[in-house]
Amino acid sequence: MSASQDTTSQQIPVTVLTGYLGSGKTTLLNRILTENHGQKYAVIVNEFGEIGIDNDLLVESDEEIFEMNNGCICCTVRGDLIRTVQNLMKRKGAFDAIIVETTGVADPAPVAQTFFMDDDVRAASKLDAVVAVVDARHVLQRLKDTEEAQDQIAFADVILLNKTDLVTKDELAVVEARIRAINPYAVCHHTERCAVDLKAVLDRGAFDLDRILSLDPHFLAHGHHDHECGPDCDHEHDHTHHGHDHSHDHECGPDCDHEHHHHDDDLHSVKSISLKAGDLDPELFFPWINQVTQIQGPNILRLKGIMALKGDPQRYVIQGVHMIVEGDHQRDWKDGEPRESRLVFIGRDLDWDMLKQSFEACVAQ
Numbered sequence: 001m002s003a004s005q006d007t008t009s010q011q012i013p014v015t016v017l018t019g020y021l022g023s024g025k026t027t028l029l030n031r032i033l034t035e036n037h038g039q040k041y042a043v044i045v046n047e048f049g050e051i052g053i054d055n056d057l058l059v060e061s062d063e064e065i066f067e068m069n070n071g072c073i074c075c076t077v078r079g080d081l082i083r084t085v086q087n088l089m090k091r092k093g094a095f096d097a098i099i100v101e102t103t104g105v106a107d108p109a110p111v112a113q114t115f116f117m118d119d120d121v122r123a124a125s126k127l128d129a130v131v132a133v134v135d136a137r138h139v140l141q142r143l144k145d146t147e148e149a150q151d152q153i154a155f156a157d158v159i160l161l162n163k164t165d166l167v168t169k170d171e172l173a174v175v176e177a178r179i180r181a182i183n184p185y186a187v188c189h190h191t192e193r194c195a196v197d198l199k200a201v202l203d204r205g206a207f208d209l210d211r212i213l214s215l216d217p218h219f220l221a222h223g224h225h226d227h228e229c230g231p232d233c234d235h236e237h238d239h240t241h242h243g244h245d246h247s248h249d250h251e252c253g254p255d256c257d258h259e260h261h262h263h264d265d266d267l268h269s270v271k272s273i274s275l276k277a278g279d280l281d282p283e284l285f286f287p288w289i290n291q292v293t294q295i296q297g298p299n300i301l302r303l304k305g306i307m308a309l310k311g312d313p314q315r316y317v318i319q320g321v322h323m324i325v326e327g328d329h330q331r332d333w334k335d336g337e338p339r340e341s342r343l344v345f346i347g348r349d350l351d352w353d354m355l356k357q358s359f360e361a362c363v364a365q
């Protein structure tokens, strides 16, 4: 678990661009490539695993995905992407950053994991952020019928809620609430034809342990929201088509950091879970997080957290993708800053009660 400061400066930042078919990825890409920002981008587009037209049209190509050594099917890296990045690296200096546009129906995890997990790729490049373009007009339907649409939102650090010209203000609010229910932590911009300040999209440092918290104002904010959920609560953390339905029979109070439920009629719904505690016992916490990610890894799309470890003057930041967790010290806790441990999971079929209880068992005595 470490993030070397020395290597990061030489690593080329990589932005992974996701979004369902027709959401506006190419529109954004064209904007990035034509705006006058003085940066040179290498763009890797779309075609992973798809057969070239010159190949045998009759053969369905399997995506080339390698399991990591631990054999977990959730932890995969893409051989084709590794080779493409390696080839690009031979032309080092020719560009400042890499953008990978994934296919509209692709699960973004293997692409992100390749940058997160493959040693050679990682030495040369660093994952900057996962950006999802969402079609405001069609996303609600897509969320009902495809898991990929959920995964793309769940995985994102930055979301462009695009095609706002095709929905009313009220419809947009419903769509945004639905997106927030899947991923309350991404920064969300409303756009028409992906018109957004590119600084909001590029060079975000969302996977950079040093910057992860300072740059993302929404990250972890939800864990200590300052509203009170009342009987009329239509807050984003629980939506069903049949009215308000917290699955636990309590009423959310001001410290509610309850799990975030989603529409009943969706496929295995993605939800986010925020956990909060004071100082943790590192002897308990590290074995716990390793165990949780080993057991629940396939269902964990993203995890991020900042930990106060007993006896440790520094904030400890962790993040993960499926079973792979990475962590490092960030900076000293400031005078007067409450030493608080906060951990967020975004995933599918996560057992909130088990996670909460076992997390709280790591609290330092």
Ligand SMILES: Nc1nc2c(ncn2[C@@H]2O[C@H](COP(=O)(O)OP(=O)(O)OP(=O)(O)O)[C@@H](O)[C@H]2O)c(=O)[nH]1
Pocket (backbone or CB within 6 Å): 019, 020, 021, 022, 023, 024, 025, 026, 027, 028, 103, 104, 162, 163, 164, 165, 166, 191, 192, 193, 194
């Ligand atoms: N009305 C409207 N149309 C848009 C907007 N953004 C993009 N489009 C149009 O939507 C269509 C799809 O946009 P693309 O940028 O090609 O979408 P994509 O995600 O690259 O599509 P795939 O490559 O099929 O996955 C194009 O006709 C765009 O001109 C928008 O904000 N409003």
